[in-house]
Structures are given as structure tokens and as C-alpha cells.
């Protein structure tokens with residue numbers, strides 16, 4: 001098979017890019033290792049910045065998002081004693097939308113066939129070849145048969161563990177990494193949220209986050225040491241821990257119910273120092289990871305797609321010879337700011353095992369400063385809604 005752009009991975013980055021290219025008349029094919037149901041079963045991000053909402057709007061795929069998404073005008077930082085409300089709408093004139101990654105993925109999947117976007121699921125042994133040439137190709141197996149796609153560009157949207165980034169020689173870029181000594185244990189339950197706005201809490205027993213997917217579906221997290229096993233956390237144990245860490249006011253409003261999903265996600269900051277090598281571009285988690293604090297992962301994937309689509313369309317439709325070369329620099333400039341925000345909010349809201357009284361005093365001072373300074377609240381708010389693209 002021959003196409004202009006071979007996209008590896010049908011997560012949000014790969015599907016968004018596929019739709020953007022199709023909408024502009026650029027040929028592409030998306031290759032996914034898993035089944036569609038498996039991709040939809042992964043419970044991940046929940047808070048969308050304008051960039052992500054705008055891409056869905058530009059594609060005309062925002063009907064359900066507009067109807068079912070919850071517009072959030074603010075969120076809260078809990079410091080054990082009080083709630084510090086960050087009035088995002090008043091401080092920035094913008095809002096975020098609560099709408100699960102699963103729902104975005106479903107909307108993009110449902111629209112693929114009607115819009116002529118070819119997505120090949122259950123593609124095995126995907127491998128990239130000749131990425132330093134102008135004629136790269138991808139090989140894979142489907143139903144036991146060997147297949148090959150020739151393209152002008154390959155875009156790796158295959159997440160942190162996919163083959164795309166690994167196809168780039170180690171000498172081509174520096175890797176920047178910070179691994180955190182805890183993970184987030186998440187629980188999803190069909191119960192009303194305890195608060196209409198998100199609460200990020202720093203309690204002496206650890207971090208907690210109260211989030212939601214709708215008025216009837218809640219998403220909560222607590223941080224746990226990496227040695228913990230999800231099997232050791234009964235639903236009751238999680239609800240008890242949340243009630244303590246979120247503080248008495250939120251606890252009084254927690255509705256308990258059986259979990260419909262429970263998992264532990266490790267926290268990591270990671271940036272691969274280039275997002276293009278020859279004819280290969282990287283988008284989303286394939287190029288960078290943020291700790292989830294601040295909900296930047298999916299939104300950075302969306303801004304990468306925005307820049308990548310812009311570059312590929314300029315290349316194919318306007319014969320712009322420079323566009324592809326500018327992609328990595330443009331995307332990384334925004335990625336690094338997202339990395340900085342996620343890292344700083346993680347440091348502020350978690351109790352690190354290696355921290356002593358001084359580090360804790362710095363957290364208290366910073367939270368106190370945020371509580372009393374509109375300038376400090378504005379810094380947090382403008383990062384939370386997403387920096388300009």
C-alpha cells in the first residue's frame with residue numbers, strides 16, 4: 001500500500017492527526033496494535049484545554065463534547081486546612097471542559113469510517129524502515145500476513161512504549177527524565193462527584209484528587225508508593241483514604257459506590273530532545289510524558305497534532321519546504337512549558353519520601369502565597385487552561 005503519511009497508533013494523537021489530514025485532503029493510514037474496544041477501555045485523562053476542544057470543533061466532531069462536557073470555571077487546591085479556589089474563568093477569560101479521553105477517542109473512532117479515514121486495528125510487529133530517507137516505509141502483520149505501507153512521512157503517535165521513538169538513533173537526541181517515587185491509584189465510580197469543581201489536595205497522608213466525568217460519574221485518585229498493588233486496595237479502603245485526604249468538607253459530600261475501574265499509573269516526566277528525525281515525526285506520549293498533576297498529557301498530544309498537521313499540510317498542499325523542519329522546535333517550546341507546570345504542581349501537591357521539614361515548609365509557604373496573591377493564582381490559571389498555541 002502507498003500513502004502520503006503513515007500514522008502509528010490510534011490513541012487520541014493518532015486519530016486526531018488522521019482526521020486533520022483527511023479534512024485537508026492529505027492521504028494517510030493509521031495502524032493500531034490493539035483492538036478498538038481495548039483502546040476505548042483505557043481510562044485516562046479527563047480535563048480538556050481549549051486547544052483540544054478547538055481541534056474537535058474544527059473537525060466538526062464536537063457535538064457530543066458540547067452537549068455532555070462539563071465547563072469548569074475554576075478548581076481548588078486543598079492544603080489540609082482550607083480550599084484555595086483558582087478562579088480560572090475570571091483570571092484568564094477561559095475555561096476547561098471535563099470530557100473523558102475515552103469519549104474523545106470514541107467520537108474520533110465513530111467518525112473514521114464515514115470520513116474515509118482508514119484505521120487498521122490489530123496490526124502486529126509494526127516496524128519503521130528508512131526513516132532517514134525520503135521514502136520511509138512501515139511493515140506489520142495482519143491476520144498472520146506480512147504487510148507494507150510506503151509513505152513520504154511516518155508519524156509516531158504510539159505512546160511511550162511504541163516503536164517509533166526507538167527507531168531514532170540514541171545519538172540523535174538527549175533524553176530528559178524524572179521518575180517519581182509514587183503512582184496514582186485511580187477509581188472510577190457511577191456516583192455523583194463530591195464537588196462541582198476539581199479538588200487537588202496535599203494532605204499529610206499524601207495527595208488526593210477529586211475529579212469527575214459527568215454529574216453521575218466520579219473519578220478520584222490518591223497517590224501510593226510504587227510498591228503498592230491494586231489488589232490490596234478494596235473500594236472501601238480507597239473511599240476511606242479519600243475521605244481523610246480531601247478533608248472534612250469534601251468528605252461529607254463523598255458518595256461511595258462500587259468501582260467500575262481501578263488502576264495505578266506511575267508518575268514520570270520525560271522529554272525526547274527532538275520530535276523529528278528525517279521523515280519521522282513524533283506526537284504525544286511517543287515524545288514526552290508528564291506526571292498527571294495538572295492534566296496536561298492529552299492536551300500536549302493535541303497541541304503536537306496541531307503543529308504536525310500544520311507542517312504536513314504546508315508540505316503537501318503548498319510545497320512549503322521549511323514547514324517539516326520547523327515542527328520539532330514549535331512543538332517542543334510548548335511541551336517544555338507543560339512539563340514545567342506539571343512538575344511544579346506535582347512538587348507542590350505531593351509528599352515526597354525524601355523531603356524533610358524544609359521542603360514541607362516551602363510547600364506551606366507556596367500554598368500560602370498562592371492563597372494571598374492574585375498574581376500567583378493567575379500564573380497557575382493560565383497554565384491550567386493551556387498556554388497559547
Ligand code: FAD
Pocket residue numbers: 008009010011012013014031032033034039043044045046047101123126157158159160161162163264265283284285286292294295296297298299301
Ligand atoms: P496513547 O493514548 O498512549 O496512544 C498510543 C496508541 O499507540 C495506543 O492506542 C497504543 O495501543 C498504540 N500503540 C502502541 N504501540 C504500538 C505498536 N507497536 N503498533 C501500533 N500501535 C501501537 N493524562 C491526563 O491528562 N490525565 C490523566 O488522568 C491521565 N491518566 C493517565 C493514566 C495512564 C495509565 C496513562 C498511561 C496515561 C495517562 N494520562 C493522563 C496521559 C494521557 O492519557 C496521555 O498523554 C494520552 O493518552 C496521550 O495520547 P497519545 O495518543 O499520545 O498516546
Ligand code: DHB
Pocket residue numbers: 044045046047198209211212219292293294295296
Ligand atoms: C483528571 C486527571 C488529571 O490528571 C487531572 O489533573 C485532573 C483530572 C481526571 O482523570 O479526571
